[in-house]
Amino acid sequence: MTLNDTVARVTDRIIARSEGPRGDYLARMQAARVKGPARGHLSCSGQAHAYAGAGTDQAALATEKAPNLAIVTTYNDMLSAHQPFERFPPLIREAAREVGATAQVAGGVPAMCDGVTQGEPGMELSLFSRDLIAMATGIAMTHNTFDAAVYLGVCDKIVPGLIIAAQTFGHIPTVFLPAGPMTSGLSNEEKSQIRQKFAAGEVGREELMKAEMGAYHGPGTCTFYGTANTNQMLMEFMGMHLPGTSFVTPNTEIRDALTKAGAQRALAHSDLGDNYLPVCDVLDEKAFVNGIIGLNATGGSTNLLIHLVAMARAGGILLDWQDFSDLSEVTPLLARVYPNGLADVNHFHAAGGLGYMIRELLGAGLLHADTKTVAGGGLELYTQEPKLKDGALVWEEGTRHSLNEKILRPAADPFQPTGGLKRMSGSLGNAVMKVSAVKPEHQIVEAPVRVFHDQEEVKAACRAQEITEDTVVVVRFQGPKANGMPELHSLTPLLKNLQARGINVALVTDGRMSGASGSVPAAIHVSPEALDGGPISKLEDGDVLRVDATAGELEIKTPGVLERDSVRVNLGANEYGLGRELFAQFRRSVGTADTGASVLF
Numbered sequence: 001m002t003l004n005d006t007v008a009r010v011t012d013r014i015i016a017r018s019e020g021p022r023g024d025y026l027a028r029m030q031a032a033r034v035k036g037p038a039r040g041h042l043s044c045s046g047q048a049h050a051y052a053g054a055g056t057d058q059a060a061l062a063t064e065k066a067p068n069l070a071i072v073t074t075y076n077d078m079l080s081a082h083q084p085f086e087r088f089p090p091l092i093r094e095a096a097r098e099v100g101a102t103a104q105v106a107g108g109v110p111a112m113c114d115g116v117t118q119g120e121p122g123m124e125l126s127l128f129s130r131d132l133i134a135m136a137t138g139i140a141m142t143h144n145t146f147d148a149a150v151y152l153g154v155c156d157k158i159v160p161g162l163i164i165a166a167q168t169f170g171h172i173p174t175v176f177l178p179a180g181p182m183t184s185g186l187s188n189e190e191k192s193q194i195r196q197k198f199a200a201g202e203v204g205r206e207e208l209m210k211a212e213m214g215a216y217h218g219p220g221t222c223t224f225y226g227t228a229n230t231n232q233m234l235m236e237f238m239g240m241h242l243p244g245t246s247f248v249t250p251n252t253e254i255r256d257a258l259t260k261a262g263a264q265r266a267l268a269h270s271d272l273g274d275n276y277l278p279v280c281d282v283l284d285e286k287a288f289v290n291g292i293i294g295l296n297a298t299g300g301s302t303n304l305l306i307h308l309v310a311m312a313r314a315g316g317i318l319l320d321w322q323d324f325s326d327l328s329e330v331t332p333l334l335a336r337v338y339p340n341g342l343a344d345v346n347h348f349h350a351a352g353g354l355g356y357m358i359r360e361l362l363g364a365g366l367l368h369a370d371t372k373t374v375a376g377g378g379l380e381l382y383t384q385e386p387k388l389k390d391g392a393l394v395w396e397e398g399t400r401h402s403l404n405e406k407i408l409r410p411a412a413d414p415f416q417p418t419g420g421l422k423r424m425s426g427s428l429g430n431a432v433m434k435v436s437a438v439k440p441e442h443q444i445v446e447a448p449v450r451v452f453h454d455q456e457e458v459k460a461a462c463r464a465q466e467i468t469e470d471t472v473v474v475v476r477f478q479g480p481k482a483n484g485m486p487e488l489h490s491l492t493p494l495l496k497n498l499q500a501r502g503i504n505v506a507l508v509t510d511g512r513m514s515g516a517s518g519s520v521p522a523a524i525h526v527s528p529e530a531l532d533g534g535p536i537s538k539l540e541d542g543d544v545l546r547v548d549a550t551a552g553e554l555e556i557k558t559p560g561v562l563e564r565d566s567v568r569v570n571l572g573a574n575e576y577g578l579g580r581e582l583f584a585q586f587r588r589s590v591g592t593a594d595t596g597a598s599v600l601f
């Protein structure tokens with residue numbers, strides 16, 4: 001199938017724009033290659049220290065020339081999605097031994113659960129945790145005893161941070177290992193409805209708690225299509241997972257088989273064998289374009305508009321939001337998974353999942369088929385799905401037809417002809433909106449603004465029934481420099497209640513929303529942020545703003561606003577408490593949302 005013209009044009013534009021930094025990066029990766037096992041270049045004392053804790057693998061490490069596999073794990077009990085990783089290191093060591101190699105945990109890396117911290121001060125560290133995860137992984141990998149690596153991570157900032165690190169150590173073959181989604185419990189829609197009833201005072205805390213525990217009931221990734229599951233989609237579209245591994249349930253025989261196969265695949269690609277495949281050859285411009293196509297075709301998390309820019313930059317690839325916007329215009333929306341629909345990722349997987357989507361998008365000429373993937377070939381391999389046959393892991397062709405067209409559609413008959421994410425621009429600056437989750441009748445709001453400097457102020461105003469007319473709710477000083485750009489997802493039930501009362505409401509913020517946010521039109525990541533004196537800092541209650549998701553317009557309609565001075569606020573309250581005092585340097589040095597909101601470059 002001929003590649004779509006726009007996909008080809010945007011890819012060429014990215015390659016041309018990135019030529020300098022990409023060339024320098026690839027030269028550094030080539031220079032980082034070593035002859036023989038990496039550990040052999042350490043001093044005898046360094047090696048002895050590295051092997052002392054290796055138990056039965058100590059002799060092999062000291063005398064053999066077989067590859068040594070790094071395990072970077074983000075296991076902790078706070079993220080249901082990462083709790084299954086507790087069992088992974090022994091499985092991976094066993095897999096390494098089966099192929100005459102060794103494996104060592106290079107380091108444990110922090111991971112934050114955005115569900116636990118949602119609406120709490122901790123959320124102000126969330127975005128910064130991405131770069132800290134990359135730095136912590138750097139500390140693990142700098143032991144430099146590794147010829148291949150597996151990275152264990154799933155959730156929001158964790159996969160982006162790990163990818164930044166994997167790119168930094170891009171001369172090392174690396175496979176990402178997921179743990180898989182939680183089994184389906186109380187549906188996301190039912191959970192959301194009970195939250196709205198609680199916000200409206202119609203049910204008590206006991207009923208709310210029962211619903212939340214029914215939704216989030218066990219190990220595995222939360223089942224909505226938020227940032228975590230968007231990351232899983234990216235790892236398949238970009239060839240960093242084995243095919244079809246993302247949405248296989250944790251703690252099952254096939255999950256364990258996939259974990260071992262991923263480890264052995266990474267070892268098979270080491271420079272000590274004949275199939276050297278470093279990360280820098282997998283994550284090239286085409287892989288990132290494939291990821292952006294997948295993001296739009298699935299209506300994925302808006303957070304990836306920030307993270308993908310930073311992930312690509314770590315490999316010398318320069319993305320901008322116009323790339324996302326141009327690709328969105330030619331990418332059909334093929335999936336409806338909550339918040340873009342009622343299904344969850346388990347239903348999506350059962351309907352044909354990522355393998356069906358990749359087949360459809362390849363067939364439509366919307367993906368680069370000729371990328372290098374950890375599966376050992378091009379993207380065609382990702383139309384296959386793993387099966388256990390007599391205890392052995394095999395891959396078979398996935399379904400050629402959607403098994404539920406309410407969830408998954410063919411490219412010839414999509415839910416909508418363009419992608420789920422829309423770039424917004426106008427006199428207020430640049431922003432993004434997840435339009436796939438907003439009903440058409442809610443996609444244009446032109447109304448007076450009500451300005452807030454804190455999400456708690458919004459909650460108080462909603463509870464006091466102060467918002468009774470069409471309103472654009474502006475929450476500013478939520479940008480990366482102001483307070484770490486938290487997600488304001490806990491406003492969703494309150495704003496949905498206003499919408500349900502017939503009030504045409506939109507949210508505009510220099511902050512973020514969760515990948516799970518939906519249905520209320522939210523123009524987020526407004527750049528420049530208020531603290532940088534962006535137009536959002538000049539708005540006053542009553543000014544009229546037009547938020548038009550159809551046209552991608554974010555326009556101040558009241559004259560004279562831009563001539564005003566910027567409002568200044570005292571941000572001292574968010575400099576201390578629950579660890580925020582440790583991130584002052586991050587707030588001072590972080591970049592803008594549209595350049596990846598990073599402290600690293």
Ligand SMILES: O=C(O)[C@H](O)[C@@H](O)[C@H](O)[C@H](O)COP(=O)(O)O
Nearest residue numbers: 114115118226227228514515516
């Ligand atoms: O970007 C995201 O996908 C979110 O941060 C997600 O990781 C977080 O888990 C949700 O906010 C939790 O959803 P609820 O708060 O609705 O349970």
Ligand code: SF4
Nearest residue numbers: 080113114115155222
């Ligand atoms: S999806 Fe969100 S809430 Fe669920 S485990 Fe991951 S970070 Fe936590």
